[in-house]
Structures are given as C-alpha cells and as structure tokens.
Amino acid sequence: MQKTLDPTRTGREAGQLDHNLHKRIVGQAEAIEQVVNIYQTYLAGMNGPGRPVGNFLFLGPTGSGKTRMVEATAESLLGDARAVIKIDCAEFQHSHEIAKLIGSPPGYLGHRETHPLLSQEVLNQFHTEKVKLSFVLFDEIEKASDALWNLLLGILDKATLTLGDNRRVDFSRSMIFMTSNLGAAEMSALLNPNMGFSRSFAAPSEVLGDKLNSKIASAGLGAARKKFTPEFMNRLDKVVVFRSLGEAELRRILDLELAMVQRRLFTNSHGTPFLFKLTSSAKDFLLREGTDMKYGARHLKRSIERSLVYPMSNLIVTEQVRGGDLIRVDYDPELSRMNFVREAEGMPAYSMVEAAGVEVAALSNADAAGALMEQPRSTGARSTRK
Ligand SMILES: Nc1ncnc2c1ncn2[C@@H]1O[C@H](COP(=O)(O)OP(=O)(O)OP(=O)(O)O)[C@@H](O)[C@H]1O
Numbered sequence: 001m002q003k004t005l006d007p008t009r010t011g012r013e014a015g016q017l018d019h020n021l022h023k024r025i026v027g028q029a030e031a032i033e034q035v036v037n038i039y040q041t042y043l044a045g046m047n048g049p050g051r052p053v054g055n056f057l058f059l060g061p062t063g064s065g066k067t068r069m070v071e072a073t074a075e076s077l078l079g080d081a082r083a084v085i086k087i088d089c090a091e092f093q094h095s096h097e098i099a100k101l102i103g104s105p106p107g108y109l110g111h112r113e114t115h116p117l118l119s120q121e122v123l124n125q126f127h128t129e130k131v132k133l134s135f136v137l138f139d140e141i142e143k144a145s146d147a148l149w150n151l152l153l154g155i156l157d158k159a160t161l162t163l164g165d166n167r168r169v170d171f172s173r174s175m176i177f178m179t180s181n182l183g184a185a186e187m188s189a190l191l192n193p194n195m196g197f198s199r200s201f202a203a204p205s206e207v208l209g210d211k212l213n214s215k216i217a218s219a220g221l222g223a224a225r226k227k228f229t230p231e232f233m234n235r236l237d238k239v240v241v242f243r244s245l246g247e248a249e250l251r252r253i254l255d256l257e258l259a260m261v262q263r264r265l266f267t268n269s270h271g272t273p274f275l276f277k278l279t280s281s282a283k284d285f286l287l288r289e290g291t292d293m294k295y296g297a298r299h300l301k302r303s304i305e306r307s308l309v310y311p312m313s314n315l316i317v318t319e320q321v322r323g324g325d326l327i328r329v330d331y332d333p334e335l336s337r338m339n340f341v342r343e344a345e346g347m348p349a350y351s352m353v354e355a356a357g358v359e360v361a362a363l364s365n366a367d368a369a370g371a372l373m374e375q376p377r378s379t380g381a382r383s384t385r386k
C-alpha cells in the first residue's frame with residue numbers, strides 16, 4: 001500500500017503557537033514560521049542532541065517586533081510574556097560584569113553572595129507542568145565583549161555554560177534568541193530611498209514584492225556576515241530579517257496596543273474598570289503622531305501613552321471617571337487635542353465585558369478577553385451612583 005504523506009502539515013500544538021503568534025505579531029510572517037518550525041522539530045524530538053532547541057538571530061530596525069516576538073512565544077507557550085531570560089550584552093563589557101552573569105570562582109571575595117544571572121535555576125524557573133522550555137534572549141549582541149562572546153559560542157554549540165564555581169548549566173531545553181540592529185540603516189535605505197514619508201514608506205511589507213524583500217534581507221545578512229565570524233554564523237539555525245513596519249501594519253499594532261490599554265484599565269489597582277472607545281479621527285491622530293520611520297512601533301507606543309494613557313490616568317485619580325463608565329475619545333482638530341466624553345455610566349459588568357469583548361474578539365487577543373472575563377465582580381456595586 002502506498003500513500004503520499006504531507007510533510008508540510010503542522011501538529012496541533014505547533015498550530016496553536018502559530019495561531020497565537022499571528023494574533024500578537026504584525027507583519028513578520030517569516031519570523032513566526034521559523035519559530036514554529038523549530039518548535040515542531042522539538043515536539044517531534046528531532047532537534048540536534050547536545051545543542052539548544054534553536055539558535056536564532058533576529059536582525060532588523062528598532063521597534064519592528066524582535067523582542068516582542070520572543071515575549072509572544074513565551075506568552076503562548078508558558079503563559080507569561082515576562083518568562084524570558086534577557087541578557088543585555090552591552091551591560092557585560094568588563095570581566096567583573098561577566099561575573100554577574102556566571103558568578104565568581106570559589107574563594108573570591110563575595111563568592112557566596114553572588115547569584116549568577118544564568119544558573120540552571122534561573123533557566124528553569126518559568127517551566128510549566130506541560131512545557132519545559134526556556135527562552136533566552138541576548139540583546140544587542142554586536143556589543144558583546146570577547147569574554148561574553150566566547151560564552152555565547154559555547155552555549156550555541158554545546159548547549160553548556162560553565163559557571164564560576166564549575167557547575168554546568170544545560171541549555172539543551174532552551175531556545176536562544178539573539179538580536180542586533182546591524183544592517184538596519186542599509187535596509188531602510190533600500191526600503192525608502194528618499195527617506196521621507198513617501199508612499200513607499202506606507203507600503204506594508206507584504207506588498208513590497210519578493211525582489212525588494214529579498215534585497216532587504218540580503219542587505220541585513222550581508223551586514224551580519226561582515227561583522228560576525230563564520231564560526232558564529234554557522235552555529236545559527238535561523239537568521240531572520242525583520243521588516244520595517246508600514247502604515248497598514250502600524251494601524252494593526254495600534255489596535256493591539258489599544259486592546260492592551262483596555263486590559264490595563266480592567267485590571268488596574270485603582271479598581272475603576274471602565275470602557276473606552278476611540279473614534280476613527282482619534283485613531284488617525286495617534287497614528288499620525290506615532291508614525292516615525294526610525295523608531296517603528298516604539299514611537300506609536302509613546303504616542304498612545306502621551307495622548308491616551310496619561311490623560312486617562314488623570315481622569316481616574318481625579319475621579320472624573322468611575323468604574324462602569326463608557327468613555328468616548330475623540331480628536332478635536334481645532335484645539336488639536338483629545339476630548340474625553342462620558343457616554344454612559346453604571347454599566348453592569350457583563351455589558352462592559354460584552355462591549356469590550358466584541359472589540360477584543362475583533363482584535364483576536366485571547367488574553368485581553370480573558371482579563372475582561374475575570375473582571376466583572378467588582379463593578380456591579382458601582383452602578384448605584386448618584
Ligand atoms: N511586528 C509587531 N507586531 C506587534 N507589535 C509590535 C511589532 N513591532 C513592534 N511592536 C510593538 O512595539 C514594541 C517595541 O517593539 P520591540 O521591543 O519588539 O522592538 P525591537 O524590534 O526589539 O527593537 P530594538 O531593536 O530597539 O530592541 C513592542 O513591545 C510591541 O508592543
């Protein structure tokens with residue numbers, strides 16, 4: 001009996017990761033695909049023995065989702081975006097700083113007091129019943145000192161790190177992510193030769209065309225090859241070049257970020273869960289303010305904090321908004337500022353959940369939906385307002 005098999009199909013768990021990443025990450029399909037592929041290999045028990053589960057190098061401009069990608073993977077698999085062990089390579093330039101990472105040898109002053117940042121306990125701390133994987137992120141590796149670089153090579157190749165006191169740390173259940181902005185300038189020059197807010201800037205990466213996309217990717221790769229030794233490059237499983245984000249992508253990120261602000265409002269320690277909705281002119285304003293070629297979505301996040309989160313915080317502490325309110329946020333072009341108007345009050349919990357749920361479902365952010373569903377208890381009482 002012969003049957004043609006389909007090796008492109010993913011299993012349920014990898015499919016779930018794929019789905020979750022697509023919900024959280026905008027416009028970096030290749031990065032998602034590579035992480036899912038490696039996860040699938042791990043699930044099948046087929047990743048190389050004595051090596052980390054995967055070694056990734058993420059290149060590309062600032063604010064394009066490199067760090068977010070790692071956090072979203074941890075969020076999806078371990079249930080917490082903060083379950084990432086982050087090493088900022090710029091912080092470990094000198095030998096005494098390396099000791100912070102691996103601890104100092106016994107006998108050295110302060111040996112007992114040092115807790116290495118990269119011990120086995122640290123690696124394993126976020127494991128769950130179901131998933132025994134660690135996510136380790138080395139940020140800005142181009143700034144790593146030689147000493148750190150050697151440690152890194154050992155981790156990538158043999159999945160081990162020897163601590164100051166000779167204990168060994170095993171990285172064979174870790175995914176290693178490294179990020180660098182190398183080549184970002186060359187890449188954005190290709191993307192947007194005029195460096196203005198021209199229409200080419202607004203083009204989302206999906207419509208850039210294969211040719212330009214691969215040119216951009218090879219500019220990134222070329223810069224990495226020039227800077228990093230072959231022995232390093234050969235230890236990588238995947239090099240992914242993140243794309244600059246276009247206007248359409250920033251618009252989708254805006255919706256994701258707004259859902260996160262709504263979630264913060266539902267879980268704030270002040271205990272005033274209320275709903276807000278933005279008119280399209282308010283969204284356009286945030287996008288205009290937050291669109292910046294250089295800083296990607298970072299600038300957008302700042303614009304949201306400045307024009308939405310700060311003013312809403314003032315409204316909360318001065319008790320101008322209370323639990324159960326529905327606040328409409330609109331942009332007033334004449335006064336060039338956001339207006340906040342209470343449209344309804346004393347909304348019972350379930351209708352807030354429902355109202356937000358619709359939005360959240362549209363944004364397909366399961367966690368935000370979850371946070372809202374947990375919230376309703378306290379709000380019912382507040383509907384008896386004068
Ligand atoms: N592709 C994306 N999809 C969804 N959110 C994004 C994306 N890119 C950026 N963001 C948002 O912008 C924030 C900053 O992005 P991130 O920290 O991932 O940038 P980065 O690429 O790591 O930049 P840097 O090189 O400066 O470290 C993220 O926390 C996230 O909220």
Ligand SMILES: [Mg+2]
Nearest residue numbers: 066067139179
């Ligand atoms: Mg980053």
